[in-house]
Amino acid sequence: MIGRVGEVAQAMADGSVRPNPADGNVVIRLEDVGVWYGSAQAVEGVTFDIYEHSTTALIGPSGCGKSTLLRCFNRMNDLIPEARVTGKIEIDGVDIYDRAVDPVQLRRQVGMVFQKPNPFPMSIKENIAFGPKRLGLAKGRQLNELVEKALRDAALWDEVKDKLDMPGTALSGGQQQRLCIARTLAIRPQVILMDEPCSALDPVATLKIEDLIGELAKDYTIVIVTHNMQQAARVSNRTAYMLAGEERVGHLIEYDTTEQIFTRPKDQRTEDYVTGRFG
Amino acid sequence: MSTAFAPTPQIRRKRLLQTVVFGSTVLATIVVALPVAIVIEYVVSHGASAITPEFLFDGPARAGREGGFWPVIVLTMYGLVLAAAFAVPTGVACAIYLAEYARAGLLLRIVNLTIVNLAGVPSIVYGLFGAAFFFDVLNVEKSLWVASATLATQALAIVITSAREALIAVPPGIREGSLALGVSKLRTTLFVTLPQAFPGIVTGVLLAISRAAGETAPILVVGAILATNVDLNPIDAMQGRAQMLSFELYGRITEGLGFEENRKWGIALVLLTVVLIFNISALVLRYRIQSRSRR
Numbered sequence: 001m002i003g004r005v006g007e008v009a010q011a012m013a014d015g016s017v018r019p020n021p022a023d024g025n026v027v028i029r030l031e032d033v034g035v036w037y038g039s040a041q042a043v044e045g046v047t048f049d050i051y052e053h054s055t056t057a058l059i060g061p062s063g064c065g066k067s068t069l070l071r072c073f074n075r076m077n078d079l080i081p082e083a084r085v086t087g088k089i090e091i092d093g094v095d096i097y098d099r100a101v102d103p104v105q106l107r108r109q110v111g112m113v114f115q116k117p118n119p120f121p122m123s124i125k126e127n128i129a130f131g132p133k134r135l136g137l138a139k140g141r142q143l144n145e146l147v148e149k150a151l152r153d154a155a156l157w158d159e160v161k162d163k164l165d166m167p168g169t170a171l172s173g174g175q176q177q178r179l180c181i182a183r184t185l186a187i188r189p190q191v192i193l194m195d196e197p198c199s200a201l202d203p204v205a206t207l208k209i210e211d212l213i214g215e216l217a218k219d220y221t222i223v224i225v226t227h228n229m230q231q232a233a234r235v236s237n238r239t240a241y242m243l244a245g246e247e248r249v250g251h252l253i254e255y256d257t258t259e260q261i262f263t264r265p266k267d268q269r270t271e272d273y274v275t276g277r278f279g
Numbered sequence: 280m281s282t283a284f285a286p287t288p289q290i291r292r293k294r295l296l297q298t299v300v301f302g303s304t305v306l307a308t309i310v311v312a313l314p315v316a317i318v319i320e321y322v323v324s325h326g327a328s329a330i331t332p333e334f335l336f337d338g339p340a341r342a343g344r345e346g347g348f349w350p351v352i353v354l355t356m357y358g359l360v361l362a363a364a365f366a367v368p369t370g371v372a373c374a375i376y377l378a379e380y381a382r383a384g385l386l387l388r389i390v391n392l393t394i395v396n397l398a399g400v401p402s403i404v405y406g407l408f409g410a411a412f413f414f415d416v417l418n419v420e421k422s423l424w425v426a427s428a429t430l431a432t433q434a435l436a437i438v439i440t441s442a443r444e445a446l447i448a449v450p451p452g453i454r455e456g457s458l459a460l461g462v463s464k465l466r467t468t469l470f471v472t473l474p475q476a477f478p479g480i481v482t483g484v485l486l487a488i489s490r491a492a493g494e495t496a497p498i499l500v501v502g503a504i505l506a507t508n509v510d511l512n513p514i515d516a517m518q519g520r521a522q523m524l525s526f527e528l529y530g531r532i533t534e535g536l537g538f539e540e541n542r543k544w545g546i547a548l549v550l551l552t553v554v555l556i557f558n559i560s561a562l563v564l565r566y567r568i569q570s571r572s573r574r
Contacts, residue, residue, distance in 0.1 A: 074459060076455065076458070076459065079455070079458070081382055081383070104458075104461055104462075104463050104464075105461065106461075107458065107459055107460065107461035108460070108461030109461075111459060111460065112455075112459035114452060114455060114456065114459075116452055118450070118452035118453055118455065118456040119456075120453060120456065120457070120471055121453070121474070121475050130457070130460070130462075130470070130471075131460040131461070131462065134457075134460075134462045134466050134470065135460070135461060135462065180456065183456070183460065184459070184460065187460055187461065
């Protein structure tokens with residue numbers, strides 16, 4: 001067994017792993033973050049910073065709390081009545097769990113792409129226009145231009161420009177996921193959260209999404225949860241490795257540049273995971 | 280000549296079993312569908328001879344023994360539309376609260392159970408409730424709108440239950456997709472969840488209103504009358520006494536002598552047709568809204 005380090009090293013030789021980014025501005029700052037569902041703790045004591053215009057991957061085995069943590073960044077966990085967040089999450093210096101923060105407003109700045117493509121039961125065009133229309137961002141010609149730009153930015157325009165009135169659900173899985181990304185781009189968020197966006201897609205569709213993530217990282221701050229280590233290595237600048245212990249509470253084990261995590265991890269548990277000895 | 284893929288006796292037995300099970304489901308469908316077909320055939324064959332332009336479009340003469348039932352037909356339509364107008368907005372709003380907003384818990388379970396049980400309350404009880412509430416508490420006169428409101432209270436249970444089920448059946452991912460765009464919960468409900476639940480809601484409304492069309496007991500209690508010539512202007516008609524085909528039929532059947540047999544069946548045929556028209560128009564509406572959302 002060559003192990004996954006070998007593959008990652010190969011990928012780096014191909015130049016598909018980004019070089020270490022110069023530290024940019026911190027966009028999301030986590031301080032001793034914990035998440036509870038009722039009396040059960042899911043995540044404990046997570047502290048790290050996420051940088052602007054970079055892609056940060058959250059990796060770890062199932063049940064390590066990586067998706068749970070991601071869903072705190074746009075307060076999607078608010079939808080679960082018994083969920084509770086402790087510690088502090090700041091976005092652009094604002095404590096997003098402060099009373100004065102409206103989660104609806106927050107989500108305009110922090111978009112999300114889900115595990116399973118979830119296009120609305122509307123036409124392709126309406127799928128994109130839905131957000132801007134409901135939020136009053138654009139209408140008429142402006143709205144049409146916005147739709148086209150979002151579809152172009154999501155690398156979907158050429159495939160759908162002749163069938164904008166077709167239902168979004170008629171597209172293939174990969175196209176649906178790019179439609180959902182375009183839908184998010186249409187409201188111009190600052191941060192895009194991606195919760196295992198390729199786990200329901202075939203390898204070719206996955207590759208397209210990964211290329212897209214690379215493009216988007218120039219303009220957006222991206223946080224991606226993935227169970228696919230190659231994917232984390234391919235698309236991210238920094239990687240956070242999470243692990244849940246015996247008591248099923250997720251902890252941050254190690255956070256560093258992706259290169260460091262995959263080639264010279266400091267923690268034995270990280271090494272075991274990225275080399276495929278565990279997980 | 281036997282091959283490696285020839286069926287073994289065991290597989291033959293399984294196949295036979297499959298055929299028997301499949302056959303019995305077909306049989307069950309026929310057993311259910313046949314009475315419906317027989318009823319329709321019976322009503323048509325006995326009532327068709329009564330259906331004349333005069334029967335449909337004229338007012339009654341000689342206390343309904345001659346002439347037609349135009350006022351009853353029109354008032355039945357008014358009454359059903361009005362009952363839907365009372366029951367649908369209230370019922371759907373209630374379903375939205377129960378499915379989208381109410382917190383899960385014992386209280387919600389009790390409320391849901393109560394609503395389901397309301398659907399099983401005998402219609403005469405709704406009639407009594409309507410009479411007590413409108414005549415004794417609100418002190419209003421007997422009228423078509425009171426009859427409609429009484430039918431609506433009964434229809435509510437079905438409307439709420441079916442709308443709630445339809446809303447719950449909408450995949451949560453679609454709601455999340457909208458919320459994640461920073462669209463408020465209210466707008467998400469109105470523009471994403473509700474349209475998606477619409478076909479299910481229409482089916483429930485159809486069921487409820489079709490049942491209301493056939494109800495006799497509740498409108499009897501709130502003062503329905505037999506066919507009379509009245510002003511058919513909707514505003515006046517709503518305030519006048521209720522005339523409905525279901526009650527007309529009941530009245531003519533119990534009246535006994537002097538009313539021709541085929542005219543009774545004629546009324547039944549018209550009632551059946553009114554319900555059918557109602558259902559078809561709702562299905563057309565549903566189809567048009569669905570195909571619009573597809574485009």
